[in-house]
Amino acid sequence: xxxxxxxxxxxxxxxLEETKRTKKRKSTRLFGQEIVPQRRKSKIKKTRSSxxxxxxxxxxxxxxxxxxxxxxxxLIFVIRKILERSDIDPGQNRFFVPNSxxxxxxxxxxxxxxxEGGDGLGVxxxxxxxxxxDMKLKKxxxxxxxVLNSSGWRKFVKDNGLKAEVDSVELWxxxxxxxxxxxxxxxxxxxxxx
Numbered sequence: 740x741x742x743x744x745x746x747x748x749x750x751x752x753x754x755l756e757e758t759k760r761t762k763k764r765k766s767t768r769l770f771g772q773e774i775v776p777q778r779r780k781s782k783i784k785k786t787r788s789s790x791x792x793x794x795x796x797x798x799x800x801x802x803x804x805x806x807x808x809x810x811x812x813x814l815i816f817v818i819r820k821i822l823e824r825s826d827i828d829p830g831q832n833r834f835f836v837p838n839s840x841x842x843x844x845x846x847x848x849x850x851x852x853x854x855e856g857g858d859g860l861g862v863x864x865x866x867x868x869x870x871x872x873d874m875k876l877k878k879x880x881x882x883x884x885x886v887l888n889s890s891g892w893r894k895f896v897k898d899n900g901l902k903a904e905v906d907s908v909e910l911w912x913x914x915x916x917x918x919x920x921x922x923x924x925x926x927x928x929x930x931x932x933x
Contacts, residue, residue, distance in 0.1 A: 795819065795909050795924075801869035802922050809863070809915040814922070817842050817910040824903040827896045833888035836910065842885060845912055850919060854878045854885065863920045864891065866899055876919070887921070899925055 795816045806814065818837060820826075826834050836842055846854065853860040859875035864887065866872065872891035879886060895901075901908075911922040 795911075796926065798911070798922065798924055799867045802865055802867050802924065805865045805869040805871065806913055806915075806920075806922055809865075809920065811913040811915045811920060811922075814911055814913045815841075815845065817845075817912050817921075819907060819909045821907045822901055822903050822905075827901050827903050829893050829896070832890070832893050833886045834892055834908075836885045836887065839885040842910075842912065846919070855880065859888075860919065862887070863915070863918070864895065865920070865922045866895060867923070867925050868899075870895075870898060895923070901925065902927075 818839075818841070820837055823835075825831050843851070846860075850860055854876050855878050859877035862874055862876050864872045864874050872895050874887050874889045874891040874895075877886055877888060878884070905927065907926045909924040909926065911924070913920050913922065
């Protein structure tokens with residue numbers, strides 16, 4: 740449309756084109772060639788929170804041994820994530836679980852209610868060296884994200900010397916006496932920690 744003297748006049752040289760996102764983009768013809776304006780690139784930096792889908796690495800022996808001592812069953816790989824600054828910031832004291840649909844599907848109805856409730860669900864987290872940490876699994880309703888948090892996460896970060904944008908973690912879930920637990924394997928520079 741062209742507006743001339745307050746009147747909209749259709750322009751026969753402009754047509755609308757459907758894109759992948761089904762938004763309409765204007766194109767025009769110039770000297771018989773159709774010209775479609777290029778979409779501007781976002782200036783927002785995208786995070787590298789999730790790694791490509793690669794098979795998980797073998798778990799370190801101390802982690803596997805602690806899961807056995809707890810009589811852990813139903814070991815399931817949940818996610819792999821490169822740690823972000825906010826994940827290791829002691830002031831924030833939490834670990835965002837990206838793409839948590841799989842994790843949500845592993846929870847019973849009672850566990851889902853506890854995760855969505857105020858106090859969260861108490862879980863045990865095992866580190867690559869076999870250390871155990873008490874944490875809370877919560878769903879932040881405002882962001883619709885699941886987090887692991889408590890002073891146990893802060894201690895986990897400190898004890899394992901985690902570094903943002905260098906270390907990646909693999910989150911595994913298992914059940915010990917029907918209670919939800921997690922094992923976290925830390926990878927540095929492409930190699931599993933031992």
